[in-house]
Amino acid sequence: MAEFPDVRTLPLDETARAALAERGLEYRLIENERAAAMEAWSHAVRRGFAGSELTAEEVADWREPMSWRRVTGVYDPASPQADRPIATASSWVAPMTVPGGTLPSWSISTVTVAATHRRRGVARQLLEAELRDAHAAGVPAAGLTASEATIYGRYGFGPATKIATWKVDARRARWAAPAAPGRVQYLDREDAALLMGQLHERTLSDRVGEIPGWPRRWRGRLALAEDKNEVVRAVRYVDETGEPRGVMAYQIDGDPDSGRGELTIRYLIAEDDVALAALWRFALEHDLVATVTAHMRPVDEPLPWLVDDARIAVSSLKDHGWLRILDVPASLEARTYAADASVTLRVTDPHGYADGTWRVDIADGRARVVASEDQPDVALSVIELSAVYLGGFSLPVLRAAGRVTGSAEAIDTLDAALRVPRAPFLSIVY
Ligand SMILES: CC(C)(COP(=O)(O)OP(=O)(O)OC[C@H]1O[C@@H](n2cnc3c(N)ncnc32)[C@H](O)[C@@H]1OP(=O)(O)O)[C@@H](O)C(=O)NCCC(=O)NCCS
Structure with a gap:
């Protein structure tokens, strides 16, 4: 990938700064090594997504992924909480996988505007500034994942990748694929987070539209960085030589005592088709479980071909990765x-x-x-x-x-x- 400037130190977009200043608001580049500024910023993001107040531990968890991003905020000096931004955004340049290589993509994240300041054009200023910054830095495209499908078309983003939620009636599942020669084993969640990161790196180029991950992404899937009250377990698949080839984080809710457990696959990554099938089989054949649900999976999951009755696996599709060619x-x-x-x-x-x-x-x-x-x-x-x-x-x-x-x-x-x-x-x- 071509070398790009350190986006963290690019000057703030003057057009957006002036437009926000006219409304009495201050657009600021946040020095992400400053703990107090980052803490207030993290609280604003969480509030923007209607989440609960962050604990001190969660605030600390946010620091690493923000340390390599350009972090910006908009402040309202008239607010009684003037040190907490009323709008937030962060961005970095990620090598997005494309056929035959990667495309540098200006990745935009944590876009929020406080409910008290919504629909006054604040997000528009932030988004247009991000695009100008990306273009000025010579980055050929921008990317994001969207909370709603109606927000980003106006800035030229189109949905470029889809995800599927798969729901399976596990009581009717009869395995129809070859048995995997390796073994499925429980593992410590911290170890599972590390393995997810390693497998993600190793499999990045298998699909187009992927970007590299970061530790908090995997820790979140394992309820180590978010959803900490959930009971989440992790299993891995090792091949005949003992080499780990896949890992899955899952939780069981519902009513397992009466055999009506609901198993949710929180994350599943496999380096090869055998490992993928073995982990699906583990989920589908889990005792006391009636339904298996997996979110954020590929739309072309081989799942219906792994069981004898393809109708038990039902998928619903949604846009996921949005791309904006610049x-x-x-x-x-x-x-x-x-x-x-x-x-x-x-x-x-x-x-x-x-x-x-x-x-x-x-x-x-x-x-x-x-x-x-x-x-x-x-x-x-x-x-x-x-x-x-x-x-x-x-x-x-x-x-x-x-x-x-x-x-x-x-x-x-x-x-x-x-x-x-x-x-x-x-x-x-x-
Ligand atoms: C989405 C969000 C950032 C928009 O901020 P905002 O400052 O109210 O947006 P703006 O006033 O700049 O609106 C700009 C345009 O987007 C439209 N728009 C804003 N939010 C929208 C939404 N949720 N759905 C559809 N259109 C939306 C506005 O109507 C306006 O349209 P225009 O083309 O007629 O000007 C804000 O509502 C928010 O923080 N939501 C919760 C967190 C979230 O979902 N963030 C997005 C993460 S991907």
């Missing part, structure tokens, strides 16, 4: 392609970054993209371009919805080039 040539040239294509694209972008007519020539898996004055074959906005970029959404479907226009042949050709063998997948929330 630099069309750099983004399109960063990935590889499944087929050749030569298409002229008209991309509209009200913010200007991606706007233009682009000649895209794809040969031998690589694209060459130049500005063009030709008549476009295909027209779409930056939202749709960002949505189809990883191959998780189909251009012909967007055409059917009226979101993409142009020659059906050019749309089909470009769509074939964008295809990826497995569904794009981002396994974490940020």
